[in-house]
Amino acid sequence: xxxxxxxxxxxxxxxxxxxxxxxxxxxxxxxxxxxxxxxxxxxxxxxxxxxxxxxxxxxxxxxxxxxxxxxxxxxxxxxxxxxxxxxxxxxxxxxxxxxxxxxxxxxxxxxxxxxxxxxxxxxxxxxxxxxxxxxxxxxxxxxxxxxxxxxxxxxxxxxxxxxxxxxxxxxxx
Amino acid sequence: xxxxxxxxxxxxxxxxxxxxxxxxxxxxxxxxxxxxxxxxxxxxxxxxxxxxxxxxxxxxxxxxxxxxxxxxxxxxxxxxxxxxxxxxxxxxxxxxxxxxxxxxxxxxxxxxxxxxxxxxxxxxxxxxxxxxxxxxxxxxxxxxxxxxxxxxxxxxxxxxxxxxxxxxxxxxxxxxxxxxxxxxxxxxxxxxxxxxxxxxxxxxxxxxxxxxxxxxxxxxxxxxxxxxxxxxxxxxxxxxxxxxxxxxxxxxxxxxxxxxxxxxxxxxxxxxxxxxxxxxxxxxxxxxxxxxxxxxxxxxxxxxxxxxxxxxxxxxxxxxxxxxxxxxxxxxxxxxxxxxxxxxxxxxxxxxxxxxxxxxxxxxxxxxxxxxxxxxxxxxxxxxxxxxxxxxxxxxxxxxxxxxxxxxxxxxxxxxxxxxxxxxxxxxxxxxxxxxxxxx
Numbered sequence: 345x346x347x348x349x350x351x352x353x354x355x356x357x358x359x360x361x362x363x364x365x366x367x368x369x370x371x372x373x374x375x376x377x378x379x380x381x382x383x384x385x386x387x388x389x390x391x392x393x394x395x396x397x398x399x400x401x402x403x404x405x406x407x408x409x410x411x412x413x414x415x416x417x418x419x420x421x422x423x424x425x426x427x428x429x430x431x432x433x434x435x436x437x438x439x440x441x442x443x444x445x446x447x448x449x450x451x452x453x454x455x456x457x458x459x460x461x462x463x464x465x466x467x468x469x470x471x472x473x474x475x476x477x478x479x480x481x482x483x484x485x486x487x488x489x490x491x492x493x494x495x496x497x498x499x500x501x502x503x504x505x506x507x508x509x510x511x512x513x514x515x516x517x
Numbered sequence: 518x519x520x521x522x523x524x525x526x527x528x529x530x531x532x533x534x535x536x537x538x539x540x541x542x543x544x545x546x547x548x549x550x551x552x553x554x555x556x557x558x559x560x561x562x563x564x565x566x567x568x569x570x571x572x573x574x575x576x577x578x579x580x581x582x583x584x585x586x587x588x589x590x591x592x593x594x595x596x597x598x599x600x601x602x603x604x605x606x607x608x609x610x611x612x613x614x615x616x617x618x619x620x621x622x623x624x625x626x627x628x629x630x631x632x633x634x635x636x637x638x639x640x641x642x643x644x645x646x647x648x649x650x651x652x653x654x655x656x657x658x659x660x661x662x663x664x665x666x667x668x669x670x671x672x673x674x675x676x677x678x679x680x681x682x683x684x685x686x687x688x689x690x691x692x693x694x695x696x697x698x699x700x701x702x703x704x705x706x707x708x709x710x711x712x713x714x715x716x717x718x719x720x721x722x723x724x725x726x727x728x729x730x731x732x733x734x735x736x737x738x739x740x741x742x743x744x745x746x747x748x749x750x751x752x753x754x755x756x757x758x759x760x761x762x763x764x765x766x767x768x769x770x771x772x773x774x775x776x777x778x779x780x781x782x783x784x785x786x787x788x789x790x791x792x793x794x795x796x797x798x799x800x801x802x803x804x805x806x807x808x809x810x811x812x813x814x815x816x817x818x819x820x821x822x823x824x825x826x827x828x829x830x831x832x833x834x835x836x837x838x839x840x841x842x843x844x845x846x847x848x849x850x851x852x853x854x855x856x857x858x859x860x861x862x863x864x865x866x867x868x869x870x871x872x873x874x875x876x877x878x879x880x881x882x883x884x885x886x887x888x889x890x891x892x893x894x895x896x897x898x899x900x901x902x903x904x905x906x907x908x909x910x911x912x913x914x915x916x917x918x919x920x921x922x923x924x925x926x927x928x929x930x931x932x933x934x935x936x937x938x939x940x941x942x943x944x945x946x947x948x949x950x951x952x953x954x955x956x957x
Binding site for chain 1: 823826827830831832833873874956
């Protein structure tokens with residue numbers, strides 16, 4: 345597994361890494377990912393990420409839950425085993441709303457979580473690539489995939505040092 | 518550095534121009550004239566407007582004896598009902614101003630600091646509904662129109678008006694205790710607001726943190742007091758109109774209605790001020806967050822409304838279902854349309870329009886949602902109070918538009934007047950920096 349080669353710049357400061365992201369991108373270099381010890385506001389904008397479309401999955405899973413809940417209550421209380429509760433109709437609309445609401449929320453929440461795990465490639469047996477273990481403590485690590493860039497690695501290394509990286513490592517995975 | 522923001526000037530003062538003053542006073546007078554005109558037209562059997570009732574005004578009889586009532590409604594009842602309803606509605610919007618400040622103080626929130634002066638100006642209006650409501654309660658004739666339980670002899674055994682159920686509530690619903698409660702609400706709400714306001718204004722001059730801590734103490738006191746009085750005020754001002762009926766959800770429901778209407782009023786005020794070129798420091802991140810609160814609390818209102826409805830629907834007890842029966846089919850079905858409009862404007866429309874992220878950052882969508890929520894909650898209070906006071910005389914016509922116009926004009930006058938008294942941005946508040954750089 346030596347086909348993927350990354351250059352990892354280690355930064356000490358949030359503002360320096362933000363600045364470096366913008367400068368590196370303006371040189372036409374694609375950044376693989378920046379790893380931070382804590383969420384940095386505005387970094388997603390600086391990296392040019394698109395807005396997540398989690399809402400679409402929430403809607404689809406939610407509407408599935410709504411339909412399932414309606415089918416469930418309609419079939420059980422309306423068709424399979426009609427019961428007389430307080431002299432109401434066999435399928436009174438208001439009494440179904442709590443079930444419908446709960447199942448909508450449940451499926452939307454689970455659906456969104458599993459969509460997120462699937463899209464991000466997270467799971468019990470997955471081993472993520474750790475570019476620099478110190479990014480879980482106090483350092484900011486910027487990883488640049490050499491296979492996806494046409495700029496030579498010595499140039500990238502020079503840019504990273506110029507823009508404030510404390511050290512520049514090469515990581516092969 | 519990446520976190521550079523252009524920080525606009527924090528020194529802004531709102532100019533309450535004499536023209537605007539004049540316009541507001543004139544529109545308040547037009548509102549009163551509209552009420553007189555509407556009453557005149559109905560007296561003369563001409564009706565204008567949707568669902569306007571044009572008959573039975575001069576008899577004073579013709580009551581349908583719904584909900585165990587023995588007294589008919591007249592045209593005068595309808596006007597009194599309108600004044601009472603608008604007083605309660607605008608009282609709520611005003612008091613939510615200090616409620617909003619208090620929970621944000623106690624939560625040590627910083628996001629709202631740039632537009633803090635807007636909710637801070639609202640409670641100055643408390644005086645107007647307070648005076649009107651006290652007058653309506655102290656004057657015997659209007660008191661009897663609004664509150665069925667104040668009728669003579671209704672709590673005396675042996676009297677022909679004796680009502681056992683109402684007599685059982687006499688420990689809570691009696692004249693002196695009710696009056697004391699009313700005065701306590703108005704006085705203490707207003708006093709706690711005026712203290713928070715005072716220290717907020719002192720903060721503008723010196724950046725002493727002591728004022729912040731003092732405001733925070735008053736905010737805590739307000740929250741504790743309001744936790745109880747928001748419910749009891751709801752029982753007093755709204756639920757005791759339908760004296761026989763009660764609901765344990767009512768306090769929440771009433772507060773939810775007040776709260777979301779207050780948030781919508783804040784949002785509308787901020788957007789209008791921004792349109793005029795004020796409040797440059799308020800970013801769309803703060804507005805987005807206020808929009809989320811609006812969205813969330815319009816859903817919360819629906820949740821509480823539905824919880825009350827579902828319990829009554831399911832239990833099917835006649836003494837409870839009478840409330841909804843009166844609104845569905847009572848008095849010739851005249852309250853069914855407001856009942857449905859209430860749900861459409863307060864839940865369906867804001868839910869659909871405020872769902873997306875971008876619409877909470879868009880002035881047009883936000884204004885549409887604010888309008889819908891403000892009108893919707895007007896209908897909410899309409900359908901809470903009208904069936905019990907105006908009964909078969911209720912309607913929506915010139916009288917309603919006129920009363921609301923007067924109240925709205927006075928409310929805007931008081932708020933604008935209060936805004937013009939201080940710098941529009943709380944420039945020395947300890948969280949002002951956080952608010953200026955708020956980013957979501």
